[in-house]
Amino acid sequence: MPPPTDATTAPDIPADWPALWQQMLHARTTGQAAQPLHWCAEHGWQLASAESSRSAELFTLYKPLLDARHGGRDTPWAVAQLGQSLDGFVATVTGDSYYVNGPHCLLHLHRLRALCDAVLVGAGTVAIDNPQLTTRRVPGPQPVRVVVDPAVRLDGRSRVFRDGQGPSLWVCDARHAALARERLVGAPAEVLAVDGLLDAQGDGYRPALVANALAARGLRVLFVEGGGMTVSRFFTADVLSRLHLIIAPVLIGQGRRGLRAPAHDVMADCPRPPTRTLPLGEDMLWDLDLSRSRRA
Ligand SMILES: NC(=O)c1ccc[n+]([C@@H]2O[C@H](COP(=O)([O-])OP(=O)(O)OC[C@H]3O[C@@H](n4cnc5c(N)ncnc54)[C@H](OP(=O)(O)O)[C@@H]3O)[C@@H](O)[C@H]2O)c1
Numbered sequence: 001m002p003p004p005t006d007a008t009t010a011p012d013i014p015a016d017w018p019a020l021w022q023q024m025l026h027a028r029t030t031g032q033a034a035q036p037l038h039w040c041a042e043h044g045w046q047l048a049s050a051e052s053s054r055s056a057e058l059f060t061l062y063k064p065l066l067d068a069r070h071g072g073r074d075t076p077w078a079v080a081q082l083g084q085s086l087d088g089f090v091a092t093v094t095g096d097s098y099y100v101n102g103p104h105c106l107l108h109l110h111r112l113r114a115l116c117d118a119v120l121v122g123a124g125t126v127a128i129d130n131p132q133l134t135t136r137r138v139p140g141p142q143p144v145r146v147v148v149d150p151a152v153r154l155d156g157r158s159r160v161f162r163d164g165q166g167p168s169l170w171v172c173d174a175r176h177a178a179l180a181r182e183r184l185v186g187a188p189a190e191v192l193a194v195d196g197l198l199d200a201q202g203d204g205y206r207p208a209l210v211a212n213a214l215a216a217r218g219l220r221v222l223f224v225e226g227g228g229m230t231v232s233r234f235f236t237a238d239v240l241s242r243l244h245l246i247i248a249p250v251l252i253g254q255g256r257r258g259l260r261a262p263a264h265d266v267m268a269d270c271p272r273p274p275t276r277t278l279p280l281g282e283d284m285l286w287d288l289d290l291s292r293s294r295r296a
Helices: 017-030 053-069 103-115 123-129 174-183 207-216 228-236 290-295
Strands: 037-040 044-047 077-085 089-092 118-122 144-148 168-173 190-194 221-226 242-248 255-257 275-280 283-289
Touching: 017 037, 017 053, 017 103, 044 053, 053 077, 053 103, 053 221, 053 275, 053 283, 077 103, 077 228, 089 228, 103 221, 103 242, 103 275, 103 283, 118 123, 118 207, 118 228, 123 144, 123 228, 144 207, 168 174, 168 207, 174 190, 190 207, 207 228, 221 228, 228 255, 242 290, 283 290
Parallel strands: 077 221, 077 242, 118 144, 118 221, 144 168, 168 190
Antiparallel strands: 037 044, 077 089, 089 255, 242 283, 275 283
16 A cells, blocks of 8 residues: 555645655654755754745644754653634543544644654543554654553553554553553553652642653653643643644534633733644644743
8 A cells, every 4th residue: 555645635735745744754854954944053944945835834833843853852842732622622521522623633633743752642532532643644653652641540451552553651650550560461562650740639740750751761852642631731831832722613512621721810911822823624723832932
């Protein structure tokens, strides 16, 4: 079977995009420039020219991920995404999220996976969706699949732990690691035990410790894919450099919440990070630059 290409799975992707994507993968994997891309010390990866404005926009969307890994890095860097309804939900009350967003967004998810060292999801997403977390919809490398389940609530039978389609890590608090290992007997996945991951009250965990533990294993460019609780925790802990909020023109009414940001009493204190928008089919992607607001 020929390798999948964006052009075959989404007909309105411009004709020049597959070649540009290959050059971006080359830059991601080797750090070397190849036309039409070049590296500029001041501004990071640059696109000399693109045949279509749409490809130039897509390059701009993914450029921060390429910039983040250029020249190697010691510290973690993370992008997250959430596909939300107009009224702020990522799934219905039953957990059904197939599909909040359209096919362009699926391609977008797979591209983000391919540009990162690891794709990370919460235990709720694994329990409800049983996702594969592969890059099967686009050409590109398979990142390490990471499940954050600090108190080991999963049973270890999910696809991501058993299907062998890529390396997988079950991240938990070190106090629960023995149980996770027991549940993984015979599975190719590994347990990543993190000391002090669960906070003292036992009602939350420290996302920065997850990111640091992954960075210590060489997984430094991270994609936090969902669900709402996990992205919100990483957001609130200030671990994210970028957030892609993809708003779908649908009303869910009640369900699993999307992004929950820390509360403020007055509008003047509410952060307004720099943003850009890009339509993805019927959906609208909001690209939030959180690194700049963090520095401010
Ligand atoms: N639209 C999107 O972009 C998108 C992306 C990914 C997922 N999703 C959807 O998001 C939903 C999941 O998101 P979420 O915010 O609820 O969770 P999540 O962020 O995936 O995972 C964290 C939550 O899962 C809970 N959890 C842990 N073990 C569980 C288990 N065995 N069964 C059920 N829940 C468990 C955790 O509870 P404790 O803290 O108490 O352990 C925690 O609240 C799913 O419906 C999925 O389809 C949507």
